[in-house]
Amino acid sequence: MSQAVNDPAKSAAISADDHEFVFHSWSAQGAIKPLPISGSAGSRFWDYEGNTYLDFSSQLVFTNIGHQHPKVVKAIQEQAAIITTMAPQHASEVRNQAARDIVELAGDKFAKVFFTTAGADAIENAIRMARLHTRKHKVLSTYRSYHGNTGAAINATGDPRRFPNEFAFGHVHFWGPYLYRTSFWATDEAQECARALEHLEQTIIFEGPNTIAAILIESIPGTAGVLVPPKGYLEGVRALCDKYKILWIADEVMAGFGRTGKWFGFQHSAATPDLITFAKGVTSGYIPLGGVVISGDVAKTFDETVFPGGLTYMGHPLATATAVATIQVMKEEKMVENAATIGEKILGPGLHEMAKKHKLIGDIRGMGVFWGVDLVTDRATRAPLAPYGASSPAMNELVAACKKNGLMPFNNFNRIHLCPPCNISEADAKLGLEIIDKSLGEIAKHYTGA
Known part of the structure; x- marks a missing residue:
């Protein structure tokens, strides 16, 4: 598998051209800075800054067989x-x-x-x-x-x-x-x-x-x-x-x-x-x-x-x-069966164990390699970590922490979604949970409830 390259100059050039010529969806064009991607394989992709990301978003929830099969x-x-x-x-x-x-x-x-x-x-x-x-x-x-x-x-x-x-x-x-x-x-x-x-x-x-x-x-x-x-x-x-x-x-x-x-x-x-x-x-x-x-x-x-x-x-x-x-x-390769097993044995149980540790987790739903986690500032009131239709500084911090720790999440409003490829390995599924666990710990200060 190829690895991330360290070429900041190329990353900067791609970013500059993207900003000048590409019109992005659902965005105010001057407010975004898309990540330049240099390659991908399996459940990972990487950039030009030497960083590799475990893809728990499957991009936009579509790389069901992983990258570059x-x-x-x-x-x-x-x-x-x-x-x-x-x-x-x-x-x-x-x-x-x-x-x-x-x-x-x-x-x-x-x-x-x-x-x-x-x-x-x-x-x-x-x-x-x-x-x-x-x-x-x-x-x-x-x-x-x-x-x-x-x-x-x-x-x-x-x-x-x-x-x-x-x-x-x-x-x-x-x-x-x-x-x-x-x-x-x-x-x-x-x-x-x-x-x-x-x-x-x-x-x-x-x-x-x-x-x-x-x-x-x-x-x-x-x-x-x-x-x-x-x-x-x-x-x-x-x-x-x-x-x-x-x-x-x-x-x-x-x-x-x-x-x-x-x-x-x-x-x-x-x-x-x-x-x-x-x-x-x-x-x-x-x-x-x-x-x-x-x-x-x-x-x-x-x-x-x-x-x-x-x-x-x-x-x-x-x-x-x-x-x-x-x-x-x-x-x-029995990927559908693998997705069911990963959800039943790793992602589901792992998230419920994580909820015992992090009060920010309000609710967990999902099956297979398709999970959603409601994040709250107070479990009693179920106040969301970000308002409907928007993000928040707390959610932005969580997403940034996941990326810093090597995982690309799928997030929407006050939710983090776990959507890795259907053929993700047990080891990588567990690693993804570990990264989310660590990242939630880094923003624990945003919980205000009892």
Whole structure:
């Protein structure tokens, strides 16, 4: 494995060019200083200053097979030697194989895959399919959610990134289950589940079932805090969709492809959605790819009716070859099983032990290599370490401490998320916990409760 190089001059030059020429997302351009990256392998990446980082963010929660997996890199190279690109109206052996593999992972209910370039356009097209199939227009989604930064996707999103982008129509938000900060005055998971489903049904009734095309939810909301739904919730959503003739769109962009210890997050339940959106882990981010897995019933709608949507790079050969190779190595190397084991034996128990030591930890949720930790200044009041929609000096100190100690975290508002690759070793998973433990100790002064 290559190592970090010590070339501060090159780092400075890259930073200067980045500042001058690159326009970054979700940022005031003068307020950021992106880290120049010189290389990566496995569960690590490194910079030009001699620093190596254990990647507990999987970048943006997508390097599910780690960095630079040699078999997938080789597959990309081999596909490039055959055909690098083609227009989407043609047929392709590698696109066929990718679609077949994904349908098989999703289950018997599913028939076809509509490929996109990322998760946001997968959401856009799933919503379009639902509206055309049901001949209804509204889409219900939760306040604690993120679905992408395009027209309908950002309006379906609940978090504050939606506020300056509300231009699409027909979007209604509701409260999903989240016992630690319950909106339903619940005292246990069963009560939270029942009351959340009752709230959803009342929302459906008052919005008008005959106007609602789809309920769009992340199977396990990711950026919102890794909010693992209580037992029975997804089954309840399925039942409400059936009762009111509404489609269920499962957003698996972040939870899918092994992250939760199963191929898809919804597979932890006994319920099956009508449409599945995916991206990120399907190629481990090596080549951008997303898509919609379509049930047989929805697919039939478009046998004789034109689907009014398409993308120039739909099912790009390099991307679909990457998907085929990614799925293959995940199966061969039992990465999904590894993710489940790491979560059950190391990350989950390790975080709960850590909570006994650090009062800053208010709540812990997760499974597989997908964990969220609510950080608080007072356990009794559950006051968050950073306010909703923003960071805080305390959170900034924690992130800086993690980086200084050699770990790249994924943080959002008052939460730290643990999202390492699905094939992370037990030793590296334990090392990551040790670094987080040390970093929390360095900011312990910010706890103000008893």
